Amino acid sequence: xxxxxxxxxxxxxxxxxxxxxxxxxxxxxxxxxxxxxxxxxxxxxxxxxxxxxxxxxxxxxxxxxxxxxxxxxxxxxxxxxxxxxxxxxxxxxxxxxxxxxxxxxxxxxxxxxxxxxxxxxxxxxxxxxxxxxxxxxxxxxxxxxxxxxxxxxxxxxxxxxxxxxxxxxxxxxxxxxxxxxxxxxxxxxxxxxxxxxxxxxxxxxxxxxxxxxxxxxxxxxxxxxxxxxxxxxxxxxxxxxxxxxxxxxxxxxx
Amino acid sequence: xxxxxxxxxxxxxxxxxxxxxxxxxxxxxxxxxxxxxxxxxxxxxxxxxxxxxxxxxxxxxxxxxxxxxxxxxxxxxxxxxxxxxxxxxxxxxxxxxxxxxxxxxxxxxxxxxxxxxxxxxxxxxxxxxxxxxxxxxxxxxxxxxxxxxxxxxxxxxxxxxxxxxxxxxxxxxxxxxxxxxxxxxxxxxxxxxxxxxxxxxxxxxxxxxxxxxxxxxxxxxxxxxxxxxxxxxxxxxxxxxxxxxxxxxxxxxxxxxxxxxxxxxxxxxxxxxxxxxxxxxxxxxxxxxxxxxxxxxxxxxxxxxxxxxxxxxxxxxxxxxxxxxxxxxxxx
Numbered sequence: 001x002x003x004x005x006x007x008x009x010x011x012x013x014x015x016x017x018x019x020x021x022x023x024x025x026x027x028x029x030x031x032x033x034x035x036x037x038x039x040x041x042x043x044x045x046x047x048x049x050x051x052x053x054x055x056x057x058x059x060x061x062x063x064x065x066x067x068x069x070x071x072x073x074x075x076x077x078x079x080x081x082x083x084x085x086x087x088x089x090x091x092x093x094x095x096x097x098x099x100x101x102x103x104x105x106x107x108x109x110x111x112x113x114x115x116x117x118x119x120x121x122x123x124x125x126x127x128x129x130x131x132x133x134x135x136x137x138x139x140x141x142x143x144x145x146x147x148x149x150x151x152x153x154x155x156x157x158x159x160x161x162x163x164x165x166x167x168x169x170x171x172x173x174x175x176x177x178x179x180x181x182x183x184x185x186x187x188x189x190x191x192x193x194x195x196x197x198x199x200x201x202x203x204x205x206x207x208x209x210x211x212x213x214x215x216x217x218x219x220x221x222x223x224x225x226x227x228x229x230x231x232x233x234x235x236x237x238x239x240x241x242x243x244x245x246x247x248x249x250x251x252x253x254x
Numbered sequence: 255x256x257x258x259x260x261x262x263x264x265x266x267x268x269x270x271x272x273x274x275x276x277x278x279x280x281x282x283x284x285x286x287x288x289x290x291x292x293x294x295x296x297x298x299x300x301x302x303x304x305x306x307x308x309x310x311x312x313x314x315x316x317x318x319x320x321x322x323x324x325x326x327x328x329x330x331x332x333x334x335x336x337x338x339x340x341x342x343x344x345x346x347x348x349x350x351x352x353x354x355x356x357x358x359x360x361x362x363x364x365x366x367x368x369x370x371x372x373x374x375x376x377x378x379x380x381x382x383x384x385x386x387x388x389x390x391x392x393x394x395x396x397x398x399x400x401x402x403x404x405x406x407x408x409x410x411x412x413x414x415x416x417x418x419x420x421x422x423x424x425x426x427x428x429x430x431x432x433x434x435x436x437x438x439x440x441x442x443x444x445x446x447x448x449x450x451x452x453x454x455x456x457x458x459x460x461x462x463x464x465x466x467x468x469x470x471x472x473x474x475x476x477x478x479x480x481x482x483x484x485x486x487x488x489x490x491x492x493x494x495x496x497x498x499x500x501x502x503x504x505x506x507x508x509x510x511x512x513x514x515x516x517x518x519x520x521x522x523x524x525x526x527x528x529x530x531x532x533x534x535x536x537x538x539x540x541x542x543x544x545x546x547x548x549x550x551x552x553x554x555x556x557x558x559x560x561x562x563x564x565x566x567x568x569x570x571x572x573x574x575x576x577x578x579x580x581x582x583x584x585x586x
Contacts, residue, residue: 018538019404028408100376101385105321119547126519128403130388132376135344138382144345144451147373150513160454164367166522168458168514172341174451182475184503185513185518198543221385222416227409232545235566241579244569245550253528254495254584 003117005048007082008107009041011066011073037073040099040122040123042080043182046189047152048120049081056154057118059083063110065103067091071205078200079192085205086110090217094210095217099128109213111141118159121147123181134181144174160187184227200246203230222247256375273535274302275396277362278354279328280347282370283310283318286526289367290468291428293325298433300327301393302362305376307332309354309442311339311347325329331437336444341453344374349445351378357442359420360394367422367523368467375422384416389523405542424548425467426525459512463489466515468500471528474517474544475510476572478554479534482510487577488532494584500524500544503533518543533573536561553577557576 013019014034021028037045048060062077064070065088087105090098119138124131138145145150146161148161153175154161163170164183179233192200210217238244248254277299282289292308299306307330308322315335323329332354338346353373355363361379365371365387379386392400394411399421414421449474461522473492479485485499492499500517501510517524519542529547534540536552536559544550545564552565555572562568567575 015539020406021408028404099385101380101383102527104380117387124520129401129405129519132373132379132386132388135373135376136380136386139348139377142450145373148369155537164513165367165456166514168456168512170341170453170456171453172343172451183478185507197285219385220389222413222415224411224413226403228410229402229406229409229545232550233566235550235562235564235568237562237568237570239569241569241571241576241583244567245583247548247549247567248528251549 003057003063004114005051005057005114005168006107006111006114006116007041007044007048007060007062007077008103008119008133009045009062009064009073009077009119010038010125011035011064012038012125013072015039015126021228022225025047027042029227030164035069037076038125040124040182041045042189043184043186044120044122045077045080045082046167046187049180052081061080061086061114063088063107065090065098065106067095074205075200076192079197080099080201081196082188085201087205087207088213089207089209094217097221098217099137099146099219100130100132101223102215102217102242103133104140105215106213107133107137108140109215111137111177113213118177119179121179121181122196123183134179138179141177141179144178146174146178146180150183150185152186158204183212207251255326255343256302272566276358277302277306277310277353277364278305278360279308280312280363280365280371281322281349282366282368283312283433285312285314286317288318288321288369289366290430291368291371291423294428295364295366295424296325296327296431297428298390298393298423299362299364302396304361305329306371307358307360308437309334309351312342312351313340320437322432324435325437326432326434328435328437331439332442332446333439334442338444342346343451343453344377344450345375345451348377348381348563349448350442352381353445354442355382355418360414360559362419364421364423367424371422376419378379379420382418382420383430384418384420385414387412387414387419388423389424390421390455391424405538406545409541413510423525426523441536459514461479462499463492466498466500467522467524469524469526471495471497471530472500472517472524472526472544472547473497473530473532474502474534475505475532477504477508479505479510485510487574491577491581494581502537502540506555522543531561531565532577535559536560536564537541
């Protein structure tokens with residue numbers, strides 16, 4: 001049995017929401033828009049909880065960086081089975097420029113403080129679509145990484161990870177401590193039941209500031225503008241397969 | 255007059271800056287050929303204006319190094335051949351890239367935004383203490399890039415003030431670099447094995463069709479196909495068109511096809527000449543992976559399906575009738 005698992009969870013605009021770009025082109029509208037836990041983070045939490053249920057790990061700690069509202073996201077992780085939470089308070093300007101570089105520094109610092117032996121994250125957040133934080137955290141700690149994982153098994157003190165790659169699957173074996181990032185097919189996250197949601201209210205969420213962890217939040221990346229993508233021209237409906245094939249031939253597509 | 259001087263000064267200045275720019279492209283290959291996305295990354299690197307070098311690491315590099323040296327725009331090929339690069343593990347490649355960076359002081363380091371590039375480059379960036387930029391679709395200037403966010407529903411223009419710009423390139427947004435170069439080749443020192451990870455095996459999905467991300471025509475199926483057996487219909491259609499076959503997440507989750515066929519935010523991004531979506535509703539997640547296709551065709555029995563909002567040609571019909579009919583029509 002290994003020690004402690006840190007799970008990073010991010011609060012993002014719900015995946016089903018059609019986002020709107022702000023008229024001043026500075027970003028997307030987030031006020032009054034439904035937010036939830038990033039879907040890949042849910043899978044990460046589920047995997048950590050399953051490892052605990054199999055008695056392969058002792059404790060699952062859910063971490064989120066951001067303003068007060070991210071405590072709801074941590075609460076969701078607690079209701080799914082995480083033991084306790086850590087809220088890294090980031091707000092205002094620092095939150096606007098918060099990116100994978102800063103988050104990975106925070107996670108690496110926490111991993112050391114908490115003496116974690118495994119960090120599980122989602123493979124990407126569906127808002128910034130970066131797909132960077134796990135890899136960057138592993139680098140800072142000099143730990144191996146098992147990214148885009150669709151299967152994770154303990155083999156003694158090593159981890160066997162099946163990864164989703166472009167042509168199919170690949171299997172690697174990595175030392176622990178390690179960082180794993182979850183792909184969609186790693187598992188199906190459970191729903192938090194009402195009793196578990198009630199129980200989660202009693203679980204502890206510690207608050208820390210990046211400064212306490214010695215993390216510098218400055219960013220050298222500037223978002224100049226955010227635009228709507230070009231809209232496609234409205235198409236036409238065809239009545240039959242013959243007409244469809246004729247149109248495609250006419251357009252030179254086939 | 256004053257204006258003219260400023261302008262020419264500026265030009266000299268930017269010329270100077272460009273001369274000092276140098277880009278390293280990390281090549282992806284399978285010991286036999288370069289991946290097409292690497293050729294797109296070379297095109298992107300050439301747009302930066304400076305000198306382009308390519309790093310090729312692996313257990314067997316001779317053949318690919320030869321190919322690379324003939325790619326237009328590549329000035330220098332750095333070759334690192336060693337058994338430790340088996341499986342191209344990021345734990346082993348990162349020290350190699352850092353050593354090359356120390357030796358040559360590149361201003362930019364990039365790779366294709368494939369599973370390989372996405373796995374490796376953030377690790378490199380973190381070691382350089384810089385914020386990387388993922389999956390760029392446009393280069394505005396050596397420090398300004400455009401990328402998509404929110405599943406392709408917004409375009410973000412970012413200015414990167416890092417000392418080294420580390421980024422991955424969306425293959426479908428840049429033409430692959432052509433033949434016609436003559437680069438010099440140089441061996442680079444292999445770092446000591448790190449030994450914290452080990453590559454065991456690969457299970458690649460085998461088929462004779464074109465590769466999904468670079469195919470000219472893609473035929474994709476969704477939940478509407480109802481079973482794995484029914485996907486044969488799409489394979490038949492694809493064979494008629496010499497097309498690759500893709501799938502929506504619903505089709506993958508239902509087990510109709512393996513997941514490396516998935517097109518979307520969490521799967522592959524494709525932008526073929528022709529994309530034929532069969533039995534796919536067109537969820538945001540799926541559209542993120544295919545809405546830059548030149549021509550989109552939708553075949554769906556639900557006239558309200560969102561896919562029709564992006565389709566150039568839409569056919570409201572039962573796919574089990576329409577697809578065989580289409581195969582027949584194409585035979586004529």
